[in-house]
Amino acid sequence: xxxxxxxxxxxxxxxxxxxxxxxxxETQSNFILTIPTGHRRxxxxxxxxxxxxxxxxxxxxxxxxxxxxxxxxxxxxETTTVCVITSKQAEDSxxxxxxxxxxxxxxxxxxxxATAPSTxxxxxxxxxxxxxSKANGGPIGPRRKRRTRxxxxxxxxxxLWSIMKNCIGQELSKIPMPVxxxxxLSMLQRLTEDYEYAEILDKAAACCPGEDxxxxxxQLAYVAAFTVSSYxxxxxxxxxxxxxxxxxxxxxxxxxxLGWRSISEQVSHHPPMVAQYCEGSEWRCWQEFTMASKxxxxxxxxxxxxxxxxxxxxxxxxxxxxxxxxxxxxxxVGKLWVDQHGxxxxxxxxxxxxxxxxxxxYSYFTRDVQRKVKGCVMDKDGNVKWVVTGTWDNKIDIAQVxxxxxxxxxxxFQTGAVHCVWKRRMPPSDSERFYxxxxxxxxxxxxxxxxxxxxxxxxxxxxxxxxxxWNEANAEKVRLEEKQRAARRxxxxxxxxxxxxxxxxxxxxxxxxxxxxxxxTGNVFHMYQxxxxxxxxxxxxxxxxxxx
Numbered sequence: 001x002x003x004x005x006x007x008x009x010x011x012x013x014x015x016x017x018x019x020x021x022x023x024x025x026e027t028q029s030n031f032i033l034t035i036p037t038g039h040r041r042x043x044x045x046x047x048x049x050x051x052x053x054x055x056x057x058x059x060x061x062x063x064x065x066x067x068x069x070x071x072x073x074x075x076x077x078e079t080t081t082v083c084v085i086t087s088k089q090a091e092d093s094x095x096x097x098x099x100x101x102x103x104x105x106x107x108x109x110x111x112x113x114a115t116a117p118s119t120x121x122x123x124x125x126x127x128x129x130x131x132x133s134k135a136n137g138g139p140i141g142p143r144r145k146r147r148t149r150x151x152x153x154x155x156x157x158x159x160l161w162s163i164m165k166n167c168i169g170q171e172l173s174k175i176p177m178p179v180x181x182x183x184x185l186s187m188l189q190r191l192t193e194d195y196e197y198a199e200i201l202d203k204a205a206a207c208c209p210g211e212d213x214x215x216x217x218x219q220l221a222y223v224a225a226f227t228v229s230s231y232x233x234x235x236x237x238x239x240x241x242x243x244x245x246x247x248x249x250x251x252x253x254x255x256x257x258l259g260w261r262s263i264s265e266q267v268s269h270h271p272p273m274v275a276q277y278c279e280g281s282e283w284r285c286w287q288e289f290t291m292a293s294k295x296x297x298x299x300x301x302x303x304x305x306x307x308x309x310x311x312x313x314x315x316x317x318x319x320x321x322x323x324x325x326x327x328x329x330x331x332x333v334g335k336l337w338v339d340q341h342g343x344x345x346x347x348x349x350x351x352x353x354x355x356x357x358x359x360x361x362y363s364y365f366t367r368d369v370q371r372k373v374k375g376c377v378m379d380k381d382g383n384v385k386w387v388v389t390g391t392w393d394n395k396i397d398i399a400q401v402x403x404x405x406x407x408x409x410x411x412x413f414q415t416g417a418v419h420c421v422w423k424r425r426m427p428p429s430d431s432e433r434f435y436x437x438x439x440x441x442x443x444x445x446x447x448x449x450x451x452x453x454x455x456x457x458x459x460x461x462x463x464x465x466x467x468x469x470w471n472e473a474n475a476e477k478v479r480l481e482e483k484q485r486a487a488r489r490x491x492x493x494x495x496x497x498x499x500x501x502x503x504x505x506x507x508x509x510x511x512x513x514x515x516x517x518x519x520x521t522g523n524v525f526h527m528y529q530x531x532x533x534x535x536x537x538x539x540x541x542x543x544x545x546x547x548x
Contacts, residue, residue: 033084033374035356035384036343083412084376084387143256146443152433154468156180179473183239183435184466186456188250188264188274189444190241191289195252195278196440197229198260200422201310205282208315216317216351217385218400220377223310223319224346224355224388225396225422228373230323231340232424235371235393236436238328238336242462243272245484247511247545250456251532252444263532267510269488273306275513277528285310288526289323300328307521318520321346324359340371340392349520352380359392387415396422450536454511454544480548487547511543 204222208214244266253261262278273290288306295301304323311318324342341361347354357375371393377386384404390396399415406412427438434442445457445466456462461480464473491508498505512532518525535541 030084033358033376035376035378083406083410084415147446148439148442149428150184150434150437150442150445150466151468153435154470156470177240179242179461179465179470179477181240182242182465183237183437184462185241185441185445186244186248186250186459186462187241187272187289188244188248188266188276188456189252191264191274191276191287192250192252192262192278192444193233193438193441194230195258195260195262195285196233196425196438197226197422198258198278198280200226200229201280201283201285202259203421205312205314208312208317210314211316214315216315216348216353217377217379219312219315219317220319220346220348220353220355221386221388221398222421224357224375224377225390225398227308227321227344227346228357228390228392228396229422229424231392232394233427233436233438233441234326234338234340236427236432238338239435242456242459244274244456245269245459245480245547246487246508247454247547248456248459249452249454249512249544251451251536261533263512263528265510265512267513267526268508269484273526275510275526275528277513282314283310283312286528295331298330298332300331302326302328307523307525309518309520316350318349319346320349320520344375353385354378354380355388357388384411384413387413389418390422394424395420450539452532452536452541452544454547458548460548484547511545 200222204219204226207219207222208216246266246269248266250264251262255261260278260280262276264274264276267273267275268290271290273288275286275288277286278284285308287308290305292303292305293301294303303325307320307322309318309320321344324340324344327339327341329337329339339362341359344357344359345354346357355375355377357373360370360372360374362370369391371391373388373390373392373396375388376384377388378384384401387399387401388396389399397418397420399418401413402416403414404411405414425438427436431437445462447457451457459480461473461476464470464476495505510526512529513526514529515524516527517523518527535543
């Protein structure tokens with residue numbers, strides 16, 4: 001994809017000359033947004049019945065022609081339609097910094113520790129645990145020199161339809177897939193890419209430097225930009241990540257250059273579920289990721305079901321959101337392409353502020369910019385304070401509402417200057433030769449000493465694939481999956497024996513996360529227990545299972 005604000009590639013080679021894909025040079029400055037005020041949510045966590053339209057164009061639908069079929073509740077809730085008129089003022093670069101122009105942040109900017117969410121047994125007396133600036137038990141040393149690319153992808157022709165034609169209606173996680181359709185990263189590593197633009201969160205933290213004061217709605221606008229940025233690499237990444245084995249983990253310690261570190265673990269296999277915890281100097285993030293998937297023949301739909309949490313240390317502002325639906329098109333014939341569509345609500349549980357984002361599905365029948373995202377930030381009383389616009393594969397702009405006209409049901413908002421708060425860092429021009437990886441993606445599977453024996457870097461089939469040995473990788477993948485099935489059969493046999501003898505049998509327990517009731521949503525959630533980095537410092541991996 002070209003490095004341009006004004007060009008968005010077509011989803012299929014056959015359609016490159018189709019006029020329906022010719023985009024306007026810029027997104028329209030003025031637009032109409034329908035905000036759900038009393039909406040319900042589907043089981044996938046997406047809001048219902050929210051539409052966005054531009055000017056006199058009809059609202060973007062989710063019809064078959066657009067290639068999107070996001071499942072929403074048929075019953076519409078209460079809505080308010082607002083008209084937004086954006087200012088043509090120049091951006092004030094002295095106040096707003098564009099995230100994406102710099103590859104790293106100085107880790108020496110840490111000023112306060114980021115600790116794991118409080119739990120009854122998370123405190124093991126280790127003062128360094130939870131403080132990224134004291135990773136591995138000491139001050140941060142010189143930055144590590146990291147690789148900038150992976151071995152090039154070999155040419156192993158294989159027809160995807162030959163594998164998928166017998167799997168219509170099945171769950172994606174239950175379809176046996178050779179590595180030929182994968183990329184040499186696990187889902188744990190893929191989810192870590194959500195933090196590629198974590199510097200946006202550092203800037204968001206500055207909006208509310210304490211428990212009182214600051215602009216929580218402006219902070220929420222930055223948080224919205226961060227949530228959108230996590231989709232930027234999906235526009236040209238169609239390889240399937242490796243399904244993690246039960247107990248597989250992945251650590252990513254980038255405190256020396258990017259200012260954050262994360263730990264992820266596969267905590268369940270049926271259904272597949274990842275628990276993840278990430279911390280910077282001013283914030284901490286944790287999420288559960290699981291999904292429902294539907295293969296419809298010509299497209300594959302992935303509906304995330306987990307919830308993401310973000311908390312800022314200084315203000316205590318706590319945000320939650322769920323990811324939108326991802327659809328992979330042209331499974332049968334043509335070039336694979338990915339679309340993101342649906343609705344996302346980001347809620348500040350401390351202040352009651354809320355941001356509603358609409359990801360517009362790709363449509364063949366519009367000349368407007370594709371992959372659009374539009375939304376607004378509202379305070380606890382429903383007053384619109386900030387407007388968020390852009391595209392999920394390129395950039396996000398925000399603008400503050402400075403005046404309003406009209407009645408409460410159809411208000412017209414005038415905004416101030418538009419500020420670009422996120423701009424995508426484009427991958428290398430030849431990245432198609434190595435899975436369209438960004439520089440960060442190339443570094444995720446780089447071998448590293450001292451990591452857990454269950455770390456994805458140590459997974460042999462994935463390493464063989466990265467080295468271009470795909471036949472050997474497929475054979476190793478079969479071995480690992482059979483080993484996992486044998487371990488499951490053993491647990492099931494032991495459980496049956498215990499039941500016959502009237503003894504309780506403890507279920508599988510993750511190593512680094514524990515199920516607890518999450519206070520903000522009231523749901524049972526896998527919470528990080530705050531021991532991983534201490535165990536790494538000691539080199540104590542005795543509690544890790546043998547999975548590879």
